[in-house]
Amino acid sequence: MKTPVKILITDDEADIALILKLHLEDQGYETAWAKDGETCLAMLAKDTYSLLLLDIRMPGMSGVEVLEKTRQSGCDTAVVMMTAHGSESLAVDCMKKGAQDYVAKPFDLNDLLQRVERAVENRITLLEKQRLEQEKDDFVSMLSHDLKNPITAVIGSIDIMREGRLGAINPEQAEYLQSAIDSCNEVVSMIDNLLDIHRFEAGRMPMKIRPENIHEIISSLTGRLTMLAQREEVKLTVQLGSDLPTMDVDRRALTRVIGNLLGNAFKFTPVDGEVKLSCHTISSSSVEELEIPPYAISQSPTLLDSDRLLCLSVKDTGSGIPEEDLESIFDRFVQSRQSSRAQGGAGLGLAFCKLAVQNLGGIIWVKSAIGSGSEFMILLPCKEFQA
Template identity: 55%
Template sequence: MAAQQPSEKILVVDAQADSAKLIVLQLQEAGFAAVWARDGEAAIGMLDGDDYSLALLDIRLPKANGIEVLSHIRESGKDTAAIMMTAHGNENLAVECMKAGCVDYLSKPFAMDDMLQRVMRAMTNRRVLLQKQRLEQEKDDFVSMLSHDMKNPLTAVIGSIDIIREGRLGTVNQEQAEYLHAAIDSCNEVIAMIDNLLDIHRFEAGRMQMKIAAYSAVEILRGGTRRFTRIAEHDGIRLRERLSHETPRIAVDKNAFSRVIANLLANSVKFTPEGGEIVVSCRCLKGAEVPWTRLPSYVTVPDGFAEKDCFVQVSIRDTGSGIPPDDLGRIFERYVQSRSGVGRERGGAGLGLAFCKMAVESCGGIIWVESEAGLGSIFVILLPCYLNGTECTGK
């Protein structure tokens, strides 16, 4: 067998000195730096004092048994892998140990060749896991870099362009102002893509902090349409509102939900040709009015959601190129864009709709799209009504 790196240390924890020393000798001949601990207390002290790649733990140990040593390894945060050693008849206990975090178990008495093969396999798996963790850390570092080293300079660029656009450095004519507006819009689009990437990463890592409170859906939607009115007009697109003033409030993270609306509007503008129309709607629905049977299969309805009697439905409809049927179930995934040709030249990372799905679901709602190629699309968000900050069940 190939010799291992000297840094790969193995701790053998066994109260039976003769068998333990034989295991240590076999491991040393295989190229490992193996040492022995005669009881659980000594093993814990040695694990705290040095880094071990693997621990071979007998379940029955004086002072602290093998399960206690395993628990100590996991609680300490060390990346030491563990193989449990147990006498015949204790396999069920060994399986429980594997559920607790050990990677394998050996039934005594065992053949040394079998032991070495299992050790080699555990070491290989550990190396793969550590490499994966390093890659995850590199991804975290890259995402942090995006936030600081790319987003902040872009914000400074927007500020500088805005100073010129406002005429503070000299007169700016209408054509020049249009180009400067376009430059600002492009910078904001890149910042939006960075924000989507960062927040998707936070959602997946369980580190996205949502500040849920009751807000007026109408006010949030109006803020979104105000932002995109000029952009739509520049592209020759009519942007209209159909907002019911009697719509109950919804419980959402205001910043996240505002970005959901912005992402959906940006998507509609991108895929709607000149002369087209985008309509933003909001209304209250009773539970019986919700088209439950029309919900696509990719929509995950939360437990108890369909039993509620009051919902706020937000929809954004466009007269764009539409979405091919085969893409409808994929467009809410990361890095996926519709294969529709119209609008593709405008670019995009395929992150906006993935963020929308994660954000809406984190607010206790659902989102889906209804579309037909060439006939436009309608994105629909359904959230429970909230009255006076309390969920309205209608019962």
């Protein structure tokens, strides 16, 4: 049996409330009446209502105050304001504060019922959306614990075999085992990117901003990636300016961004190709020479107000990216049509890079053309540490 929709009518005029109760109950709704704002809030605290029909003008606590307190409490009850003719502007203001709709007195019955039905349906839709969002949160948490941890254990087990601690292996076996480790690490990287993208979008990504030596961060990362470049048979060149500052950044986020860009560059660069990482500082007056596209400027409109900027570039000699894909490849689950599934990836690495760079106050973009390789560019404000 379908549970009746419960509606709370709040109006200091008992005769109007009675008329509303009769009409709504004829339509199958279950109703209750509160004679003032204080009673209304007390009833909302004790029971769940799908809809609150709320009179704007009441003695004591006004309908506007009730609406504000209802929204502040986190109550998800839909609210339709009731107002006399001539007070529509006030009702519109209430909608800006969280009401779904308003009806004018004296009521047109058909109009009232339509607005009530629409408000109830909208609330059901909103609750369903919230349920799906919660399921998404639960799924992301599951990725973190139920998938990532077992894969990490698999990597450790394979690495023990690769190192020969369970018996001697030949070079061909070592190569296959290393390939298995690389594939597992790629899955872990996808999970990490997905988790962090979700945290960024939900506003729950902790950023540990502290003074960091940029030269040391890049040198440490590229040192670890040298063997990967050798396995991919790609030349890695690193050019770091002598003026790299100690500046306030999130070390983990910046390292992940650079690592993602280098990993992509290795993946899409053919054997005997070259990947070049460069980093230096520039003045704001030199920015025009970079030919920054509009989509990048919009990521952090105030960035160019900085006097000094950190400019980081990762350039490869790969197949390049079509012009029409240059902006969209920074979106989730998007890959350039020039890439192939054989090269792996889920279209998450660049989406993470964009969100991380934005949260560091910077911008990211790509310069590329088919057959001419790609160059990913990052600008960050030089917020130098003051000892």
